[in-house]
Amino acid sequence: MGPIFDKKKIRPDIPGILLLSHGPMAAAVLSSAEMIVGEIDNAVAIGFEIGQSEAEFSAMIREAIEMLPEGTVVLLDIQGGTPCNQLVYIALQMKKECWAVCGLNLPAVIEAVSLRETCSGKELAAQIARTGQEAIVNISEKLRK
């Protein structure tokens, strides 16, 4: 399992961003987002890996939420999957408040980074969901003369 936060300094003044997915998606989206906006503080990505137990995965999520400041926004790959179900289970047991949006895409992550210093968790989750939806655009007509 190993420590997952060694590389990040945690700033107490901004909400955390926690990305959860099946497999490598969460870490890769964070990495791709950093190619666009630069290094992202207070961001942690955790993937549920093949062969990993749900208990181990769950412990990592719990550790991340405990480590990040209050008001963490969680972005999840898909509703109803193991990352989503584990988060709901954990959040109901924890005292620390967090917010969550399923259907993670890159525009949603970039929006979370840009808004989290000025929005409350509640507003942030709502705005991330809107931005993520609006950023899904069928551009097929642009591929034709």
Add this chain to the structure above:
Amino acid sequence: MGPIFDKKKIRPDIPGILLLSHGPMAAAVLSSAEMIVGEIDNAVAIGFEIGQSEAEFSAMIREAIEMLPEGTVVLLDIQGGTPCNQLVYIALQMKKECWAVCGLNLPAVIEAVSLRETCSGKELAAQIARTGQEAIVNISEKLRK
């Protein structure tokens, strides 16, 4: 650069799925999708890497579209980024028809896999966009008793 299709057999009877992103996101989303639905035929992921030239990246996209059967659906990380701009540029020059949706998320990829054997490219792109949008859900209220 190297060959990017060695591991995949290309089936001529189903449209391709091409994932394009900044950095590792495209490959990771494909890998995460395969954790859920099993191996995905005719799927190629290409990331625009730090230090790579746009010409090299563009050549890889072109090679993928040429190799995949007619009617490829392209899923892109974010509208207006290099992967998106390169695709539009390439598609306008190529005779092979393809379709594209920006704002790539995991539910959209899974929808593409499940519908591509029965939908035309045009219908598929429209449906992927709808599914991707509908799959972005704010579940914050489920985290509280």
